[in-house]
Amino acid sequence: MSARSAFRSAHTLIAIATCGVLSACEQAPQGSAAPLAAASAAQPARPVAVAFAPPPLSAIPDDAFGVVVRQGEALFRNTPAHAPQYTGNTLSCRNCHLDAGRLADSAPMWAAWVSYPAYRSKNRHVNTFEERLQDCFRFSMNGKAPPSGSPALVALEAYSYWMASGAPTHGVLRGAGYPRLPRPARGWDYARGQALYTEHCALCHGADGQGLLVDGKPWFPPLWGPQSYNWGAGMSRLDLAAGFIKANMPLGNGNSLGDQQAWDVAYYIDSHERPQDPRYLGSIEATRQQFHDGPYETYGRTVNGHLLGVGSGVSGGSTVTQAARGRTTTPLRD
Amino acid sequence: MRRRGVLTVVLLSGAVAHADAPPPAADASVRPAASSSAALAAQMALARQIVLHGSPQGAHECAICHGEEGQGKIKAAFPHLAGLPKPYLERQLRHFGALARDNPSMQAIAHKLDDAQIVALATYFSRQVPPPIMSPATPPPALGEALAVRGRDAIPACVTCHGPGGRGLGGALSAAFPPIAGQPAVYLERQLRAWKNGQRPAGLDGLMGAIGKRLSEAEIVAVSQYFAAQPTLVATVTTEARP
Numbered sequence: 001m002s003a004r005s006a007f008r009s010a011h012t013l014i015a016i017a018t019c020g021v022l023s024a025c026e027q028a029p030q031g032s033a034a035p036l037a038a039a040s041a042a043q044p045a046r047p048v049a050v051a052f053a054p055p056p057l058s059a060i061p062d063d064a065f066g067v068v069v070r071q072g073e074a075l076f077r078n079t080p081a082h083a084p085q086y087t088g089n090t091l092s093c094r095n096c097h098l099d100a101g102r103l104a105d106s107a108p109m110w111a112a113w114v115s116y117p118a119y120r121s122k123n124r125h126v127n128t129f130e131e132r133l134q135d136c137f138r139f140s141m142n143g144k145a146p147p148s149g150s151p152a153l154v155a156l157e158a159y160s161y162w163m164a165s166g167a168p169t170h171g172v173l174r175g176a177g178y179p180r181l182p183r184p185a186r187g188w189d190y191a192r193g194q195a196l197y198t199e200h201c202a203l204c205h206g207a208d209g210q211g212l213l214v215d216g217k218p219w220f221p222p223l224w225g226p227q228s229y230n231w232g233a234g235m236s237r238l239d240l241a242a243g244f245i246k247a248n249m250p251l252g253n254g255n256s257l258g259d260q261q262a263w264d265v266a267y268y269i270d271s272h273e274r275p276q277d278p279r280y281l282g283s284i285e286a287t288r289q290q291f292h293d294g295p296y297e298t299y300g301r302t303v304n305g306h307l308l309g310v311g312s313g314v315s316g317g318s319t320v321t322q323a324a325r326g327r328t329t330t331p332l333r334d
Numbered sequence: 335m336r337r338r339g340v341l342t343v344v345l346l347s348g349a350v351a352h353a354d355a356p357p358p359a360a361d362a363s364v365r366p367a368a369s370s371s372a373a374l375a376a377q378m379a380l381a382r383q384i385v386l387h388g389s390p391q392g393a394h395e396c397a398i399c400h401g402e403e404g405q406g407k408i409k410a411a412f413p414h415l416a417g418l419p420k421p422y423l424e425r426q427l428r429h430f431g432a433l434a435r436d437n438p439s440m441q442a443i444a445h446k447l448d449d450a451q452i453v454a455l456a457t458y459f460s461r462q463v464p465p466p467i468m469s470p471a472t473p474p475p476a477l478g479e480a481l482a483v484r485g486r487d488a489i490p491a492c493v494t495c496h497g498p499g500g501r502g503l504g505g506a507l508s509a510a511f512p513p514i515a516g517q518p519a520v521y522l523e524r525q526l527r528a529w530k531n532g533q534r535p536a537g538l539d540g541l542m543g544a545i546g547k548r549l550s551e552a553e554i555v556a557v558s559q560y561f562a563a564q565p566t567l568v569a570t571v572t573t574e575a576r577p
Contacts, residue, residue: 098490203507252490252545
């Protein structure tokens with residue numbers, strides 16, 4: 001048994017779901033930002049999280065590999081433009097992975113790269129990094145999974161691999177995933193979340209949560225509705241959304257909201273409709289039982305008299321919206 | 335406040351008109367005076383008097399440093415005020431008056447202005463056309479562009495809030511995050527240092543205070559040169575995203 005799998009077993013003992021660190025769509029691992037108070041001396045010591053910084057963009061090599069790394073970076077920054085055939089909304093990777101996947105506590109891609117293959121409770125098998133990326137397209141991008149080995153995936157893998165230059169494969173990197181916030185003492189509340197949203201979020205994301213276009217291109221991302229992540233995305237889970245919000249919002253002054261505020265805003269955002277979960281089983285209740293039974297889910301729950309999970313727009317995206325996207329460059333062709 | 339489907343053409347001068355227009359609901363109840371053209375003319379006349387001759391209470395005339403139409407003086411690092419959003423200009427005068435924004439000259443002036451005079455001056459300058467700053471022959475440093483367009487770590491790209499080329503995003507966004515294109519580089523540097531040192535209110539959600547503290551001196555200089563070199567009179571079109 002490798003050190004890594006031993007580490008994973010230890011985690012299972014203390015009832016922590018083991019998973020990857022592309023947390024925009026999936027459970028965050030235990031990082032240094034969230035020490036587990038319950039861990040006692042009798043349990044194996046957790047590995048010490050190691051600090052890591054990705055190389056500067058100027059270090060991308062000027063060779064054939066570097067060309068693909070840059071393609072990955074471009075795709076990361078403006079996904080609808082570079083991978084229109086796989087995106088079903090106006091989001092880009094960088095909307096959830098800030099600084100184009102470089103920022104700690106924002107599910108950085110260098111940490112994700114060294115975390116796969118990994119078992120994920122979401123689909124109950126060991127996922128490759130590529131499969132993990134495919135899920136981002138399916139859920140967070142409300143699109144279609146690019147085929148294995150397709151140029152879009154190769155570019156994203158190359159970009160992530162390059163960013164992880166020098167990162168320890170078997171270690172735990174500080175800032176991986178999103179911070180895990182302690183469960184709030186006051187629970188979460190729609191009205192509190194709404195007031196916070198109006199004060200801190202609405203200016204950029206819109207009072208209706210639909211974001212802003214500038215010169216016809218997506219600028220501030222929509223947080224719910226047909227152009228946002230679908231019900232299968234990790235960001236529709238309160239714990240992941242709250243961790244992201246706490247560490248990174250308002251953009252430019254992360255960690256300025258309190259934990260309770262982050263939970264309340266996350267609940268407000270995830271109490272709105274978004275595209276249907278592509279794993280939909282024919283009824284909201286069946287889908288809820290199969291995929292959304294956890295404590296941090298809003299799918300299948302009734303908020304303000306509305307049963308969430310009806311879905312808005314088209315699951316898997318709509319070609320009708322393609323004209324609204326910022327396709328200013330040549331897409332990566334298969 | 336934000337209307338779906340509104341198309342805002344921001345030409346700086348255009349941004350002004352938009353930012354200046356009160357929301358329909360607030361028009362009649364909150365600012366009855368501004369709704370009539372006679373009241374606007376009176377405001378402009380009051381402001382023009384102060385701009386050219388100073389105020390009866392002893393505030394110095396604005397034109398000495400900022401120019402009669404608020405065009406600024408680049409070589410002396412006096413910022414242009416022309417075309418900046420009215421709510422932004424109002425806020426700055428109040429901050430100077432309350433000694434919250436650090437500038438002895440402006441503090442002394444704003445301290446002597448009453449509320450009506452502040453509103454009139456903000457109206458006046460917001461309705462002027464900004465100076466036609468053109469791109470320089472020598473491009474600004476790459477470090478400045480990288481920060482402006484891509485950001486670094488937890489510092490977002492400046493254009494995220496200040497708009498493409500720093501020309502603002504129009505409407506309520508420009509009122510919160512003003513256009514910065516074409517302002518004197520030295521002026522921009524001073525503002526970033528003021529945020530870094532806590533000498534200027536940190537702004538909406540404390541954003542500029544937090545960002546200023548993370549900037550290195552080299553980044554402050556480079557990014558200031560970048561925005562000083564951005565042309566002012568280019569159209570930016572912002573659209574409320576439709577579901």
